Amino acid sequence: MRYRKKVYGKTMCEVTDYHTGRTYKKQSARQKKEKVTPLQMALQNQKNAESQLRMLIDINFHEEDFYITLTYEIEPTLEQAKKDITLFIKKLRRRYTKLGQPLKYIYTCEGERRIHFHILVNRIQDMTVKELKGLWPHGYSKKEAYQGEWRDAVRIASYFVKESDRKLEATGFKRKWVSSQNLEKPKVKKERLHSNTWAEAITPPKGYYVETDSIVEGVSLAGYPYRFYRLIKIEEPKSNQKWWKTKELNTPRNRVHVERCST
Known part of the structure; x- marks a missing residue:
């Protein structure tokens, strides 16, 4: 079992699959948690700040x-x-x-x-x-x-x-x-997934494609694996746009293969 967090903007959705002490397999070897350095914390804070700001902008x-x-x-x-x-x-x-x-x-x-x-x-x-x-x-x-x-x-x-x-x-x-205080906040959805691992292929929901350069698999500062990726909303074709340009992007739903991170 693992968690999935989705943050929805206007043109994109950012997805994070992650584990905590409650969702990680007991028989799996958790990576040894090391003392967090000031540099590691600064980089994590910067990453969190960027994530929050880009969704506010979007x-x-x-x-x-x-x-x-x-x-x-x-x-x-x-x-x-x-x-x-x-x-x-x-x-x-x-x-x-x-x-x-x-x-x-x-x-x-x-x-x-x-x-x-x-x-x-x-x-x-x-x-x-x-x-x-x-x-x-x-x-x-x-x-x-x-x-x-x-x-x-x-x-x-x-x-x-x-x-x-x-x-x-x-x-x-x-x-x-x-x-300003009147900025709309992005919608955040969290859910529990039954599987303890993520599949090699990321299959985006209808109307989105995966930005492959955004895919990151790593280990959190707490010592648990995570995977992050960004889904981009497919724009509706304009009247003067060829129908196949959008169809090509969405077939077969832009399935992306990445290396599995097992737990």
């Missing part, structure tokens, strides 16, 4: 939302930078409120050399360069379109967490990222 932000970069012409103090980004969010929220729409955002601060911010914001209408300058008069500001694909959520989450990890102590920001 479920809350869509194609053509804004990816904004804010920099300084004159380097501020840390305290001033905190005040500036807080004021920027307040002014942005005020603008959204006037339009009768809620503001959703996630931002991170970088500052090992020069302090600057990266922000994901939901789009309600176009924002001109002049408007953005009015909201951020401290230096250069850049607005790009978020692409809205699963790859973008994975890439941005990794960038936010890794950059903030490297520069967290330098900037003094306690959290790896800051987000």
Whole structure:
């Protein structure tokens, strides 16, 4: 018997098969648990943070939302930078409120050399360069379109967490990222599986395919085996898209073979 955890986003679902002391076979040899080093714990925390952030991004932000970069012409103090980004969010929220729409955002601060911010914001209408300058008069500001694909959520989450990890102590920001309170949380489903091992083949459910590069089999810090993989939702074909392009991807349900991890 083992556990399976599924975390559902908008374009993907992340699956983890794992064991605990209750589900692991008594006759199986558990890998000897070693003392967890600070580096191992830091890497695990980073992995957990990335997982949480990419699903938040995937479920809350869509194609053509804004990816904004804010920099300084004159380097501020840390305290001033905190005040500036807080004021920027307040002014942005005020603008959204006037339009009768809620503001959703996630931002991170970088500052090992020069302090600057990266922000994901939901789009309600176009924002001109002049408007953005009015909201951020401290230096250069850049607005790009978020692409809205699963790859973008994975890439941005990794960038936010890794950059903030490297520069967290330098900037003094306690959290790896800051987000609005109105973000939708991903749905999490946990279940017990009767089998104590996972099959060599990963067969995705209908409407998904397996991202093969995401498959990881390993041993947790507690000494139990686990397997992680990512399922990508298959987009409905557009009217001008050949039907076989989607059919080819979904037949025979993209079964992926991996080496079995026995217990």
